[in-house]
Amino acid sequence: MRVLVTALLTLALLGCSKPQDQEVAAQPQQLHQWKLVTSWPKNFPGLGMAPERFAERVNQMSNGRLTITVYGAGDLLPAFEVFDAVSQGTAEMGHSAAYYWKGKVPAAQFFSTLPFGMNAQEMNSWLSYGGGMALWHEVYAPFGIKPLAGGNTGVQMGGWFNKEINSLEDFKGLKMRLPGLGGEVLARLGGVPVTLPGRELFTALQTGAIDATEWVGPYNDLAFGLHKAATYYYYPGWHEPGTTLEFIVNQKAYDALPADLQAIVVSASQAVNQDMLDEYTMRNIDALHALVQDHGVQLRRFPDDVLEALRLASAQVVAEQAASDAQMKKVYDSYRNFYQGVRRYHKISEEAYNQARGPIEQD
């Protein structure tokens, strides 16, 4: 961190010529320059725009007293070294997703997304008012990291397939790129989960190295050209129903900020947290239209019995993981308690309303 020290002297309506009248309240202030490392290519659509917009807002609101330089994955360090870099203070901030750190912090997964878990609106409420954020702080505190919600993709898509999924039998032996807990669920149903970085998906799918892949949603999937390598586009994305991204801040760097800049960092992250979902929603509308109308993609819903089996296996996998680790169990209990309550409420509000909206015009 480069620190430029500037002394700002408040001289209320007075100049240096009348020292005896000055109400000089010395306010020594620092100009802070931070590095923000991310798990996405620089300016990657959707995910990668959140850190850019965050840095821009902070720069504007602080009048340049806190400037943040955003580095794409591979620029300063590899995509999955973001957490360690922020923990060690190599970078003051990072933008990533909590489930990437499950090898180090198993409980982190609950702060991104769970198969058949909460959607974006529910995650936001759990984090802000349901105790989730306090637990997230607790989980990251040993690493000297302060977490902040950093965007949401909304419900993702179920993925790209070259054969139709008509029954559970069709998952047997299916090689699908599906990392994390979703992959473990697939394995329970006889599939073969594969982990591959996003940039390799198109080639792997086109060459038949994998039979299927999920990525994000229409906007990001169209940009990767996945529709040129697969025919069927399945929904819903049961494995990532509202993925929360994260800003992570080196706690010492945060503590070294004056209170106004701390408040600016927090409010800017909240504004960007909503902004990402707002943007994804709009861009997914347009991308879905292009995929179906211009590229002839075949939309398919997973059959009921397949979704039911995925749901039961997901509950098993999550419960087993939670039982294996005391901290994970603590977070799981909070998540599960909130989830049951919010589902009861959303059943008679958001969900009941959606059902009442009837058919879509001109569909």
Next chain:
Amino acid sequence: MRVLVTALLTLALLGCSKPQDQEVAAQPQQLHQWKLVTSWPKNFPGLGMAPERFAERVNQMSNGRLTITVYGAGDLLPAFEVFDAVSQGTAEMGHSAAYYWKGKVPAAQFFSTLPFGMNAQEMNSWLSYGGGMALWHEVYAPFGIKPLAGGNTGVQMGGWFNKEINSLEDFKGLKMRLPGLGGEVLARLGGVPVTLPGRELFTALQTGAIDATEWVGPYNDLAFGLHKAATYYYYPGWHEPGTTLEFIVNQKAYDALPADLQAIVVSASQAVNQDMLDEYTMRNIDALHALVQDHGVQLRRFPDDVLEALRLASAQVVAEQAASDAQMKKVYDSYRNFYQGVRRYHKISEEAYNQARGPIEQD
């Protein structure tokens, strides 16, 4: 607006004793004190907390350079004079809901909520990325007002009734507190819409002056004690499926702010816009539980044919209104175009996922 002028002189690492070495960049800055008038009682749960939290964030982020005093309805001026007061500059800001100004600005209704219109997630995207905010600016510009989204209640409840609604016949002659477009829809179905302020609802319902009323949702409805005056609590709230609240700013006052304070006002409003929905979601979970478990409230879903009739009448009412006013037609076209697109996308994402979640545990 009271303006306290303070001169901040930047003296880089130097004091007044060495004037010849000073790189004095004079930054004359003002301390701004704003008044924010609202349409809610001071600190009213939910709605009234948004302006308080907004003022607190702005104060923190600006390090006291912009302080905002929040006035409840009736403190400085009546609840429904907020728009005029901000337009005239009597107050620099207001917090209210756009549909209150429909008598003066018919198109304003689109920026709060429409019967059978968009939900919170959809409204946020339309406003931020679908052209909605630009139109909102255009609609308020003649009044010298800059609008900002200022929170969302989520899908509201359908209201409190002392008789069950089994068919459309039950709406005939029903005196229900249901203001705005929702009330006009009720009238088409033979009901008698009544406009009453929130504080009068309990007594009106208890004395039989009205047969039914809607208010907001479990959190606000429980606080008003409406469950003591009615037996049946209906859902979903077809008439307010995701009400956007508004911050309105006197354009001249906003233009007089330096760029950093302008950015702080905008980001603080966005953070608070999400914060309100986060809080409502959590508090509605708890309030719904209390209403059903502790107070024996009977939850009822409007019958399918009633919802269908309400939906068709709503489409008629909104289309007729839009056709009556050129500006309203312009906003309606944007709203409707976005709505059709987002419904197609949410049908295979948010809605399809909700349907796949299956039964609620321990229900």
